[in-house]
Amino acid sequence: MDLLSNKWIVYLALCLFVAGINCNSVENKIYVKLNYTVPCVRLLNSTHQIGCQSSLSGDVGVLHVLESEENLDFVLRNGRNPPYMVIMESSLFTRSVMMKLKNGSSRVAGVAVVEPTSNPPDGFSPHTRCPNENTGVYSENYGPGLAHCNTTKWNPLGNGLSYEEFDFPIFSMKDDNDTQLIRQCYMDHNRPMNGSDPQYPLCAMQLSSHMSAVTSTPTCMRRNSISFSMSNDMVCDPLSDQNIWAPSKPLNTTQNGHKANESVIIVSARLDSRSFFSEIGPGAESAASGLITLLAAAHALRNATQDAQLDRTIFYTFFHGETFDYIGSSKMVYDMEKNQFPIDLDNVHSVLEIGQVGLHSSSNLWLHTDPVSMRNSSIQEEVKNLIANLKSAAAGLNVSVTEPGVTQPLPPSSFQRFLRARPFPGVVIEDYNSSFSNKYFQSMFDNADSLNVLYPPNLTPEEQLNHVTNTAKSLAEVATTVARALFIQAGGEKTQISSIKADELMVSRMLYSFLISSNNSWTQEIVGLKDVVHLNNNTVNFYISVEQQASLPTILVKYLLANLTGTAVNVTQENCKNQKESEDDKESKHLYNYFWVPGAAPPNSTERDGFCVRSTVHWSRAISPAFLMENYTTSEYSTWTESRWKEIKGRIFLVASHDLEMLTLGVGIGVLLSSLLLTYIMSSKADILFSSGREPTSATY
């Protein structure tokens, strides 16, 4: 008896074990998980929410491959099996299609956009036509005629999709195996055959991107801070990162506030971009062109600023988060006003900003100035002086510089945030006159192709890294112009400028690192060991994101700037990490920053020769002052936050018809009820049922 029961237990355990394994494989048999899922996420500002979200458990819909805009009728009206999950080529990802889907959203479960392999020839920009319309300098009080892009729309191709709110998930997918599988599944199950509706089972897709934050930044920041809640979940985080800056001569950075006898020329570029999808932000022209030019100019000026004693300090500055209502520049101006920065606004002599300078098939740079502050004669004189310096710097180079009409306002630029504080002389360098020449402003197509960074076929990655493209040549020319102009502006001798020249190879390598692959032999030499892990083989994503994540553009610019403007010093690794040159050095850390970088490996060894780089590179938090003041309803500062989420995933599977599902459920409930009934009858009639053959004996077990 004992033996028998043991045997049964073993069998039972075995059965359960096998059943457990089968459960897993059943899930795998039902669902196919998508590997590459890039969602559009929810962002919030003081009044609105933008972006996309699914329901808590993910939205499920029957797959429909959209072939043309007319085909929308099927999704929005004729189709018998709503809601639909719409798969489309990116050529259909237009405002008109998306707004129709948004308005018919009860029949739309979600949208998946397939990334194309080439850029749309007519251009595409999901940004607004007037970027950062309300947080620039122009308003009812400052050049009212120029406010809200009254005189010119800077981004005429902008369709504003990035700033719409969708209540269904939208994902981006690569044209790869997954997409092939989805198409196959659609072809096999969902395609209407000769006019009749397809039969069940149908192919369906589930997309999950549930967003925790809702309504607006004031709401989500309040819910972040409510502490007596059971689940103390944060729901959103402010967009923030770091501004990077380096003065051309060492400044004591631990003492904040006004520096006596210090006159500074701020030369800046922006460090961020975005697109509709959060993880794709190539920003080739909108961010990379300007910041690479600035890095190259800083490199070209390294020796000149060290040799010549210049009257003014050049302040290389990279502002982060400018796309989202000037987060970086407004923070730096705020810090300068509050004496929380090594210099203050009185120290600033002038501002030179490098915007989008990709030079699409032209060699013309436009010098934009602010007509309102130029009404002041002293400002006007300084601006004229700066323009004259730029013109004399461009002489003999392959670029020409032109001024736009005097009544034209500044394009969207960080300089506008300085002008909000007080009038400054300043110039913004762009490659366009009255509207962007970039056809893909802040879209996923603003990539190496759009900037014409093309390599001859059959080059190895190493050869591509060192291949000097035409874009690199023209960016180097721009950088040379900027460097020479800065040298004159800082008080250098005009006769010496011919020796200042940007390095085309450096520009090529930077273009490759930002636009093609940040993980290459060059970056591995110059990026510090603790940050090397962040390098990858993809295009750099310029979306600012939230503070918790180390952002790749910031890391790259930090080390590039250090290597291109700093010097290698003979300091041990230990001292280098502790920011000192010798054991009892306590002063250097106030002036310099020390990075230990891996360096190159000698030819016959795999061990790299690390060394210490001393530079004046510093960084400060780029977060909107609204979050420091805890004033989330302000219209003066950026209030953008990003929602948190738990899970982003997508999967496809076959669904049965609604009737069949209901029938299965009904049968299940029926079986349950009848078994309950049966049990009841049996227990109530137990004495009749079980006592028939046997005498009712007193139990003697």
Add this chain to the structure above:
Amino acid sequence: MNLERLPNEEKLTLCRKYYLGGFALLPFLWLVNVVWFFKEAFLKPPFTEQTQIKTYVKRSALGLLFWVTVLTTWITIYQHFRAQWGEVGDYLSFTIPLGTP
């Protein structure tokens, strides 16, 4: 506890205890009282303490009704208007479901 085995006097004491306990903002005691003593109060053949038990059960039922009305009204109002109240609504809430206004 089985009421059947209890002498009538103890039934009355128990019923009174539950009735009085309900006043300490414990409407569930009243609910228990009503359910538990309903048979004793209205269905059983008359006994001396029955009239008093009847009163207590009736009053408990009345109190229970009051609570149910008040709570239902408040919950309806709260669920309906929480999002509109904004800040006040959030501070009134113990947990706020993620991703809803």
